[in-house]
Amino acid sequence: MKITVGQFNVKSKAVKHNFLQMQKQIILAKDQGYDLIVFGEYAMTGYACGDLFKNFDFIKEVEDYQNQIKDLAKGIKVIFGGLVLQKNHLYNAAILYSEDKVHYSFKSNLNKREFSEQDYFISGDNKVVSVKQKNLLLTFSSDLKTLSDQDYDLLVVLDSSAANNLSKVDVVQDVVYANTVGVSGVCKVVWINGGNSYLKQNNQYYTFKDPLAVGIIEDKGQIQSISKLQALAYGIKIWSDQTFGENKKWIVGSSGGLDSAVTTALLAIALGSENVITYNLASKYNKEITINNAKSIASKLKVRHLEGSIQSLVDQAFTTLNNFGYSEISEFNQENIQARTRGHLLSAFSALEDGVISNNGNKLEITLGYATLYGDTIGALSLIGDLNKVEVFELAFEINNYFDQEIIPKNLLPQIKDYNIVWEIAPSAELKADQLDPMKWFYHDLLLDMLLLKSYEEILAIYLENQFADLEIGKWLKFYDLEIGENFMSDFNWFTKTMQINHFKRLQMPPVLAFGNHVLGQDYKESPNLLPKSKQFLHLEAEIIKKY
Incomplete structure (x- = not known):
């Protein structure tokens, strides 16, 4: 037959x-x-x-x-x-x-x-x-x-x-x-x-x-x-064409950092460079090297690129708040005002270009809520929202191999030797002077993978037994001083609490293009309520601090 x-x-x-x-x-x-x-x-x-x-x-x-x-x-x-x-x-x-x-x-x-x-x-x-x-x-x-x-x-x-x-x-x-x-x-x-x-x-x-x-x-x-690149580019192309029609323009807020660089490259591969527009919206905290990164990425991909300063708008926002009686604006609120100013401008650019905005957040950022509502949480689709940061690193190398040239600048990619990381430009939101992202790269990526599969108590029990000795995650403990039990528990409590309290942000983010085996909101379902520590959790926490 x-x-x-x-x-x-x-x-x-x-x-x-x-x-x-x-x-x-x-x-x-x-x-x-x-x-x-x-x-x-x-x-x-x-x-x-x-x-x-x-x-x-x-x-x-x-x-x-x-x-x-x-x-x-x-x-x-x-x-x-x-x-x-x-x-x-x-x-x-x-x-x-x-x-x-x-x-x-x-x-x-x-x-x-x-x-x-x-x-x-x-x-x-x-x-x-x-x-x-x-x-x-x-x-x-x-x-x-x-x-x-x-x-x-x-x-x-x-x-x-x-x-x-x-x-x-x-x-x-x-x-x-x-x-x-x-x-x-x-x-x-x-x-x-x-x-x-x-x-x-x-x-x-x-x-x-x-x-x-x-x-x-x-x-x-x-x-x-x-491959990740093949699947994601295909998914972007089919979803965009079916949702908006062919040749829809996509707007990217291009900071000159890794996530926006990878997003820009994915869109150019999937939809053609002529359908991608990047905007670098710098404040006084953005460094020349990242501004130049954004320009270089656009030039190599042959996408249209516009750049300018948002500082006057940010300053005017502060002035307006002062006029309403808010004379003291915390550093945290100042950071969020910058992010929301960018979101406001990107929305305006998108309307003027009859385009849609890409969301550039990765899975670890989305999990921890490391984004500003109505700022960098906006977008029609989260293109890399199902990839942790390590997977984004891998995708960056795959993109450079695809083009056979350095599209994603090497200054954004970590150098790894014996489970130590050396950065030329460490990941940063660049919303204040000398800012660095709070994530412990590689370790937190692997911890997230564990949390999507195991209970808190199961993870603590494994650490108590042998400090993840048989797992890849265990090899990163020394680099981040997490072999000390008190440090480990402090970080674990911060990570899990931050993950829980930012559930409300995840609900308001765009749909995510799925490629992983543990998709937030689908494979991993959660409640918006904070999970109190169980008796077993408290016992394991005490034993870890005592033992290590």
Whole structure:
């Protein structure tokens, strides 16, 4: 049996669009003599449909288009992810059309990471279907761990997983793995659908040369990994085009620091330099070296760059506050006024250019609320908000390799030797003289990874036992003087309290483009309330200070 996989940009809710893409690929596969074409999970609807899955008019529209797929299945068999309504129960289904016959296989484990399937669907059973004297087991990626002992010749796996959440199906039998491409926005997360569909027959793999390509599989190849740069640039392009239309201008507040540099490069790669405008909005605290960085980055990327001072506006804000009777303005409030002035100007520039603003914050900054509401928290999309600072460092090196030149200035990147860091320009918000960011880079990035997986008490117990001796995070303790128990607990209490009290800021930030395996607000759900220290926490804290 000659088999191929169809991969296309599935748009959630856009049933007609999805049908037309499937129609095009079915006709192509038929013309090229394929017996079977397979599409991914939710191919007909996308999965970011929310309560439309409860809307009978929407379900009826889906059924109408699914019947048109049935009409196309003449001389070719078609498998795709669709909806099946039976006795008022809605199933996430793998649907097989073969001439005038239809077969359904229902998803069993409704535990999709990206959204709560159990709110909309009923769990069902995977089915084995006989096609051309071959037994096909129609299943889903989430059902692979619980497959029943059934006889089959070909495993057909439908998926709609994000780019960072893919794995090769580890079975001896022949396999068809069909995923989707595109983006899917669920609440405040924009997922990058991971593609990488493949076919394994007689121990030979057939794949796409580009794992995020649109089309049908025709060639032999190997399953490829998708890099951060490839996934993020793809996600930006698809999301921007689908949300705003093609050639939308993006506005970047370019400080000359690392995060805005990486954001600018991502946008230039994804959308073209002509659709990116950078603004350097300096105050009296911004150094010449970072101002020059911003100019150099724009020049090398060939993006339009404007620069100027905001100091007169900041001073006028202070004067206005004085006129209202506020004669004493704290240093902290002075910093926030600068950030909000930049946010105000970027919003005005964006309106004048008919553009949208990028949010430049990284995951560690977002977690700790190291941003000013209505200042650097603004933006249409958080492009690197799912990457910690270490991942941003890695992405910077990847960007420079992509261009084969120093786009991201080396003066922004740390030099690491024996778990010691040397900076030419240490990360700084530059909102006051000689300011440095309060984060302990690398250590806090790794601590955040632990906090997204383990309880406070579990982490303290590991430290008490051996000071993270078996973990990468333990190698950073000496550099930050955290081998002293009192220092460790002081830092841990600061980090966790700061993380908790800034939950309200995270709620007001833009949607985040997801690439990690532990996305804030989705994989890691939290309460806005402060968590009191448990008896076990207090006991472990005392023991750590006593022991170390």
